[in-house]
Amino acid sequence: AVVSTQSGHYGRGPNEMRKLKCEMGLVQDADGSAIVEQGYTRVLVTIYGPHECKLKSDRNTDKAIISCSYKKASFSTGTRLKQLQSDSRATEISVMIQSTFEAAVLLEKYPKAQIDINVQVLQGDGGERCVAINATTLALIDAGIPMRDYVCACAATIYQDQAILDINYLEESCRGPLFMLAVMPKTEKIVQLQLDNRLHNDHLDRVVRQTIQGCKDIQALLDRKVKENTVEAAAAYDIKPKV
């Protein structure tokens, strides 16, 4: 097996996340954008909106709607991907991201409007869904769209009774249980939960707790980036915000 030592995978401890790098506001044309890199997985998210609803039939008079598109670039994986018009897995993930942020974004503030979330996976090395959610959170913040809290996502697996966080593609292909959690860190409210393969009930509590801690660690890093960004942006107006 790939995970062979007690001290974990690829030199990381079981609770150690991959190195996280992030940037906000790279795409000036978009209302909000962010790139998040966890290990070798890199995802770009651009936000357009809130703007007028494209289709009158989708329009909701109470709140805004979210339209999400999730795409993997052809060069994102080891073998070149064919760009299919209807990739069911991609559609599934788009719907998942849409429902995640419908819970987090204050949609009531923008009735009859539409918010477009465009997710582009530039490099896929495991945990693309999680990185996508983290990048979308940052992008929505960059767009100035109000949310209840950060939404941070983390994936974990169980190996030899140990919960192992933030696994990469090689570790994912070992076909152990893959437990993904998207959480609003302040309240520890679970926004999204997905489990692939079998996970024994005895492990569940531990995995949930450790994954939530992983999400909180991510939130700390994203928050730091947001504050850095704000200080930079405010400097342009000669304002020094207290962070």
Next chain:
Amino acid sequence: TASPQFVGKGSEQKEQEVLALLDLLYSSVDSLNLTTLCVVPEQTCWAINIDVLFVQCGGNIFDAASLGLRAALYSTTLPQVSVSGEGIEMELDISDDPYNVWKLDISNAPICVTLYQIGHSYAVDVTEEEEACSNGYVHVGVLPSGDVSAMLKSGAGNLDPHRLLQMIETGTELGIEMHRQLDKLLQSEERTAIL
């Protein structure tokens, strides 16, 4: 992701245009020496997949794509392959060593300079607004030596032949300069990357 106008099928036309242009630029036998990609004659060779992703479209996407392509080819490294045995017992050993690599020869890889006709004059490196004002444009594929390797006229509009020659001359001059600047940048990046 580039912009809402490209959601769904909206981008197909632009995509095809860029594809056709890049195809044209590299259609010449000299642009990329494809024989170097051969591993075992008449049996195995390297295939190169080129994917272009536009993160933001702010006008002049054609030139940007051609510059990006040349830069990407410059940084492309292929692992060394050692062939042992013959016939059915032939074995290919692809080196795992990240430093045991070779690079493509891009000395003849062209870049594109697109000149847009606007009114009685012409412009290069246009923004989207300037592009909207133009009627007709010419793509000029330029080699580092200054030779023109490809040309393509697009867009609705008639070009005056005299002006066309001027445009090509301007395109060539700019092309040579762009090659110089791009190569300088790529080389300095390579040096800092090695450090």
